[in-house]
Amino acid sequence: MSAKQTRCLVTGATGYVGGRLVPRLLEDGFAVRALxxxxDKLAKVPWRDQIEIARGDLTDADSLAEAFTDVDVVYYLVHSMGTSADFTADERxxxxxxxxxxxxxxVRRIVYLSGLHPEGADLSTHLASRTTVGEILIASGIETVVLQAGVVVGSGSASFEMIRHLTDRLPVMTTPKWVHNKIQPIAIRDVLHYLAAAATAEVPKSRAWDIGGPDVLEYGDMMQIYAEVAGLSRRYMVVLPVLTPRIAALWVGFVTPIPSGLARPLVESLHCDAVMANHDIDTIIDRPAAGLTPYRRAVSLALARIARGEVETTWDTGTAAPLPSDPDWAGAxxxxxxxxxxxxASPAQLWEAVEHSVPEHWHVESRDEGVLLRLRADRRSPGVRWLEMRVxxxxxxxxxxxxxxxxxRGLLGRLYWLAGRPLHAAALGAQLRKVSEAAG
Incomplete structure (x- = not known):
């Protein structure tokens, strides 16, 4: 069946993966309904008028009948981790x-995104629950494609945000021994490629396929590479074997904005390697035309908009940047x-005042004549500074x-801004007065 003939239902359309998958499916020509x-969380998305929206809750069977009607492929992208006291029961x-x-x-096919894990290992509660969901779907008799991914790299991904916040905030950190476990991360753009292709791929039977990027790294290496790409100094890690998952999760919840209810299952899932066990995904889905994204490149994509100073969250983000529906702790x-x-004063008079009021040690990075002047600071500081002057x-x-x-950049950058906030406020107030005086 071709994309134009395939009707897809995306569950979890307001979530991290679902919110990025819907526009990708539309781009590929699929008809999309979002559950x-x-x-209301989808009211402002630019693709709102291109899809159907159905209200429903997967834990409420009576709410699903209408949403599933006339659907060929269901994308199962919902999990209850961090939102339920007994998320394993809710997920079953x-x-x-x-x-x-x-x-x-x-429904002809179900596509489910699960977690990458070694066969026969003692799995964490989180990974065991994800695996159980996959087994229920495969045993349903409905054709099922389960894609198993490890750390998904992109702003908004809980596992990537844990790397981001820990590395940003801690130049020196104590870690459990799992910091040396092997991980095979995958860029969000590659996850979306496999998910979109899974709607129409020919499969021999219902089963799970592992997906991962080209790099196999230790978890600690992932943090060091993030630090390098983000312009931070090398991070130092002191491994303490006595750190239990519970203590480590409490520590993550304390030093990062990630809720402890979400941090604990994430931390517990790192106690074993997460490397592809089967490599035959290429037998049903071709790799992206540009090849799989290396981890370093995936991190660069996740940080690119910040590097350009584009700090607002928008829906026109491609794949790597934050979305408005992402949680508060997502993003830099x-x-x-x-x-x-x-x-x-007229806009022309005010613009002239703006041009004559550029502060010292700043250079013009971009200009929209008569409307916006964007400056970037020349002086070094533990971070990057911009000043926008708009008329x-x-x-x-x-x-x-x-x-x-x-x-x-890092903990020093946060201290620089917070400790110097009165001085920053005074300087910015003086800049505004300078413009007003120049405008007469």
Whole structure:
């Protein structure tokens, strides 16, 4: 069946993977319906008018019948980790409800994204639950493609955000012995490639296929490479074998914004290697045309918008940047200071004042004539600084909008901004007065 003839239901469309998969499926020509417990979260997406939206909860069987009607492929991208006191029971019930609804509606295929794990290992509660869901779907009698991925690299991915926040904040860290375990990370763009292709790929039978990037690394190596790409100094790790998963999870919850309820299953899942056991995914799905993304490149993509100073979250992000539906703890730390001032001067007069008020030790990085001047600081600091100076018409006069942006590098960058906040505020206030005086 071709993409144009295939109707897809994406469960978890407001989640990390689902929110990025929907536009990819649309781009490939699929008809898409999104299932969400709260459809309001999709109200502002640019592709809202291109899809159907159904309200439903996988743990509520009665809410699924209408959503599954006239669907060929169901994408199962929901998990309860960090949102439920007994997420394993919720996930089993959700999987059974999906099977029942899919059978009744005559769904042709289920595509499920699970976790990469070694065969026969003593799995964490999180990985065991994900595996159980896959087994329920495969045993359903409905054709099922289970894709098993390890650390997914991209802003918003919980496992990547744990790497980001730990590495950003801790120049020296104590770690459990799992820091030396092997991991095979995969870029979010490659995950989306495999998921989209799984809708129509010819498969010999229902089963699980491992997917991973080209690099096999120790978890500690992943943190060091992140530090290098982010412009941080080398991180030092002191391995303490006595650190239990519970203590490690509490530590992660303390030093990062990731909730401890989510941190614990993530940490527990790292106690064993996560490397591809089967390599035959290429027998049903061709690799991306540009090849699989190396880990270093995947990290660079996840950080690229910050490096350009594009700090807002938008839906027009491709794959690696944050989305508005991502949790508050996703994405890099960015500090901003926004001020505005209204004047009776014309926009042209105010723009002239702006051009004559560029502070010392800043250079013009970009210019939108008559509208926006974007500056970047020349002086070195433990981070990157930008200053935006914007002019807009306003009720017969004009309005000056000034926004300072600071992207801190590591713990020193955070201390630099927070400890010097009164001085930063004074300097930014003086800059606004300088423009106002120049505008008369």
């Amino acid at each position: 969400a417990r709260n459809p 019930r959700a999987a059974q409800n999906v099977v029942t609804a899919a059978r009744s509606a005559g 730390i960015v500090y901003t200071d926004t001020r505005s001032w209204r004047t009776k 807009a018409p306003d009720r017969g006069g004009s309005r000056y909008e000034q926004r300072a942006i600071f992207y801190p």
